[in-house]
Amino acid sequence: MSEKKPNCRTCVHRLSVPGSAHSRCNVGPTAKVVGNLMGVKRGWFRWPMDYDPVWLQECDSWTDEESDRKPRVQYDPLTEIFGMLR
Numbered sequence: 001m002s003e004k005k006p007n008c009r010t011c012v013h014r015l016s017v018p019g020s021a022h023s024r025c026n027v028g029p030t031a032k033v034v035g036n037l038m039g040v041k042r043g044w045f046r047w048p049m050d051y052d053p054v055w056l057q058e059c060d061s062w063t064d065e066e067s068d069r070k071p072r073v074q075y076d077p078l079t080e081i082f083g084m085l086r
Contacts (some may be wrong), residue, residue, distance in 0.1 A: 006062035008053035049083030
C-alpha cells in the first residue's frame, strides 16, 4: 500500500452521484483500486458506481491533471440502475 492515500475529491476522474455525498469514478474497470473491507461489506464502497472515498485505500489512476480527463464512461441502463440501489 502506498504511503499517502489518494484523494478522490481532487481527481479529474471523480463524478458526483445525484442525491448522494458519494462519488463515482470515470476511469472504468481498468483501474486497480483497493477499498477497505469493512466499507465494502457494508455497501459504502461500491466502486466505480457509488462509493464513499473515505474507504478508498489504493488507486493507480488518481490524477489532478486536466489533460488526463477521459470521456464519461457509459454503462448499460441496467448497470446504471443497479449502481443507484442501496
